Amino acid sequence: MADPGGLAGGVRAQRGPARATVSDIPYRYEVSHSAAAIQQGWGALEPGEESADTVSVAGRVMLLRTQGKVAFGELRDSSGTIQLFAQAGATRDYEAFVRLALGDWVGASGPVVRTRRGELSVAVRDWVLLAEARRSFGDKWRGVHDPETRFRQREVDLWANPATRRRLEVRSQVVRAMRERLWQAGFVEVETPILNPVPGGAEARPFVTHHNALGTDLYLRIAPELYLKRLVIGGFEKVFEIGRLFRNEGISPRHNPEFTTVELYWAYADYQDMMALVEALVAGVATDVLGTTALVYQGRDLDLTPPWRRATMAELVEEHTGRAVSVATPRSELAALAAEAGVAVDPSWGPGKLVAELYEKTTEGQLWGPVFVTDYPEEVSPLARPHRAQPGLVERFEAVVAGRELANAFSELTDPEEQRRRFAEQAARRARGDDEAMALDEEYLRAMEYGLPPTAGVGLGIDRLVMLLTDTANIREVIAFPTLRPERPGTAPGPGA
Template identity: 55%
Template sequence: MSELRKTRLEKAHTLAELGKGPYALRFAPTHRTADLQATYADLANGAEDGTPVCVAGRVMTRRVMGKLAFFTLADESGPIQLFIEKATLAASDPEAFQQLTSLVDAGDLIGVEGSLRRTDRGELSVKVTGWTMLCKALQPLPDKWHGLADVEKRYRQRYLDLIVSPHTRETFRRRARAIGALRRWLDERGFFEIETPVLQSQPGGADARPFETHHNTLDLPLTLRIATELHLKRLVVGGFERVYELGRIFRNEGVSTRHNPEFTSVEVYQAYADYTDMMELTEALIAHVCQEVCGGTVIPYQGSTIDLTPPWRRATMHELVQQATGLDFSLFSGREEAAAAMAAQGLEVPALADSVGRLLVEAFEQRVEESLIQPTFVLDYPVENSPLARAHRSKPGLVERFELFIVGRETANAFSELIDPVDQRQRLEAQQLRKAAGDLEAQGVDEDFLQALEVGMPPTGGLGIGIDRLVMLLTDSASIRDVIAFPLLRPELQRSRDSEDA
C-alpha cells in the first residue's frame, strides 16, 4: 500500500469516528456551479449575497493560509471557488475549519452550504458555513499541471480523463446531443426506431469478419451482428415504410484511429425511395445535427475548415479515379490489363482484387479517398463490391450506391436496395464462394432473408452513417478513441510485455 493511500485511509477512519462520513448516502444541492456563475455574474468585487446555496462536487485544488482557505469545487457543469473562513465555520462548530482543511484532500467529493461572495480579486465564491464529506477519495488526481500525459492512460482510465479534462467532457456532451438530434430528426419525419437482434445465426449486411460466440442451452453457434441491414429490410417487407435503428455493431477487425471493433451506427430505410433520395436525406440530416451541436454548418477540423452546408459535391468513382491517376477503368477489357495499368502508375495490385471492379476500388482507396476533405458523395460502385445494392439503371456493371467522404473518411454508405430475390441469391452465392475460398469478410447466404424478399419488398433506399466518425468531425477529434468513452484496449499486462519484447 502506498503511503499516500495509507494516509487517506487514516483520514477516512478519522471521519468515520467523528460521524462525518466518509461515504454519505445522499446530499441535496440547490444549484449547479455554472448556474451560480451565470446568475451572479454582475455581483461586484467584494460584495456578498445572502441567498443560501448548497453545491456538491469534487475538490480540484486547495490552498490553506492560516485561518483562511480557498478550495476549487467542480461539479458536472464546471468549477467554483470555496471561500472557507475559520471564524464563519466556528459559529456552528469550533472544530469545523480544522477538520475541513486537514481531512479533505484534492479528489474528495464534498457538499457545502453557504452564501455567495465575490472576492476582491473578482472570483465568485461560496462562503462556506457548513460542509459534508460525500466520498473520500483514496487515490490522488493526476498532476494539476501535466494532467494525463499518457494518451493510452486517458483511454484506459477514462474516469480520470473526464475529471481533469473539460474538453473530454464536452466531447461526450456533444456526442449525446448529436445522437439526440439525429433521433429527433428521424422521428419527426415518420421513421420508427425498432431494435433488431445482436446475436445472429447468419451474419450479413456488410463485408466484415464477425465475432463468434455460442448459446449453451440451445447448443447453437452464433455471431455478434456486423450490421442491422438485413433485419431492418425484413421490417420493410413487413410493412414499415420508414424504419431505422441506432445501435452497436461488432466487427472482428483491427484497431486504428478510424476503427474500433465495437462501434455505433445508424441505418435508415425508406420505402419507395432510391439512392438519390438518400443523398438528400443524408445532407439534411447531417447538416441539422451539425447545426444543433455546433451552432452552424461551417466547422473546424484538425486545421481545416469544413463546410457542411448543402448541397454537397457529387462525383462518380470512375471520374475521381481518372482525375487522380489518368486511368479510365471503363476501357479495360479485363483484370490483367487493369492490373498492368495500375502497376505502371505505382499502385499496389492485391491478389484478392480479382476483377476490374475490385481494382477500381483499390485505386480509389489508394489515390483518392484521403483527398476528399470537403463532403463528397462518391457514386456508382462496381457490382462486385456491393452485393446488396441494386444494379444501376443505366450503367452496366455498376450499382446505385454512394459513400459519403468527409476529411478523407467514409462517413455514410447508401444504396438503392436490391429487391429482386433471384438476383440477390446469385450475389450472395457468389459471396459464399469467396468465403469458401478464404475471404474472411465475405458474406454467406441468409436463406430467411431471401425468403423475405420473395414475399415482396417495395423499392427502398437505405442509408448507414457511422456515428463515431460523425462525432469525430463534430468535436474536432483526431482518433475514434477520443469519441468512444471506453474503447477496446489491449490488457495492460499484455501491453507491458509487448513493450519489453520490443
C-alpha cells in the same frame, strides 16, 4: 489497472490514513444549484458583497488554497466551477475542511458572496464529505497526458482533461440530434438482434460467441441491414436503428472493434433521395450541436453545407490518376494499373473489384469533401440494386469526408432471385478462402420473397461524425472506453499505483 496491493500500499502512504469512515458519508445530499447556475444567477454581486441567498452545491475539490484562518477551494461539478470560501469561525469544522484532499467530493452550503478580490464564491457555513479521493488526479496544472492512462482510466481523464468531457458531451448531443431529426422526418426507431445466427449485411469478420441452452454458436452483428430491410418488408416504411456494431478486425486510430452507426431504410425512395437526406441530416446535426456547418478539421476548412458534390467513382479516379477506367476496361489493364498503385492484386478479382481497389488506393484518401462518391461496381456491392442506366454498376454511394468514408448507401436490391445469385457469388469467394465474403442468409431471402418495395438504405458512422465535429484524429477520443488489450497485473502505469 489490476493493481495488486496498490490500494493498500501506495495510495495510503501517499494520501495518509483514511479521513472518513463509511458511517460519516451521508446517503444523499440536497443540491440547490449547479456551479454554472450560481455563476449565472449572482453575476451582479459586487466585490466584497454577500447575498442573502443560501445555496448548496456539490462536486469535487479540484484546488485548495489555505491561508491560515481562511481558505479557498475550487469546486467542480458537471456544469463548471465555483469557489468555496471557508473561514475559521464561520465554517463548521474548519480544521477538517482545510485537510480536504484534491479530488475529494464535498457538498457545501452557505450564502453566495463575491470575495474582495472579485471571485464569486459560496461562503461555506456547513459542508460534508461525500467521498474521499484516495488516489490523485495527477498534476493540478499539467493534468494526465499518458494516453494509456487516459484511455484505461477514463474516470481520471475526465477530471484531468476537460476536453474529454466536452467530446463525450458532443457525442451525446450528436446522437440526440440525429434521433430527433429522424423522428421529425417520420422515421421509427427500432432495435434488431445483436446476437445473429448468420452475420450479414457487410463484409467483415465477426466475433463468435456461444449460447449454451441452444447449443449453438452466435455472431455479434456486423451490420443490422438485413433485419432492418425485413422490417420494411413487414410494413415499416421508414425505420432506423442507432446501435453498436462489432467487427473482429484490426484496431487503428480510425477503427474500434465496436463502433456505433445509425442505419436507416426508407421505402419508395432511391439513392438520389438518400443523398439529399444524408447531407441534410449531417448538416442539421452539426447546426444543432455546434451552431454551424463551417468546421475546421485538423487545421483544414471543412464545409458541410449542402448540397455536397456528387461525382461517380470513375470520374474521381480519373481526376486523381489521369486514367479513364470503368468496369468495361479490360481486366488486364485494370490489374496493371492497380498493381502500379501498390494494390496486391488477387487473380480472382474481376474488373469491378479492381476499379474499387484502385479508387480506394489512389483516390479516397485524397478526397477532402464532403463528396458523394456514386455508382459502385456491382462486384463489390452484393446488396445494392443494379444501376438503372449503367451496366455493371449499382446505385450506391459513399459519403466521403476528410478522406474517409462517413456513410454508405444504396438503392436496395429488391429482387430475391438476383439476391440469391449475388449471395452465390459471395459463397464462391468464401470457398476460395475470403473469410470476409458475405454469408448466404436464407431467412433474408425468404423474407424478400414476400416483397421488398423500392427502398433506399444508409449506414452512417456516429463515431466518425463525432470525430469531425470535435476535431479529433483518434476514434478512441470519442469513445468513453475504447478497446484496449486487457490489463495484466503490474504492467500498466497510472496514477495511484
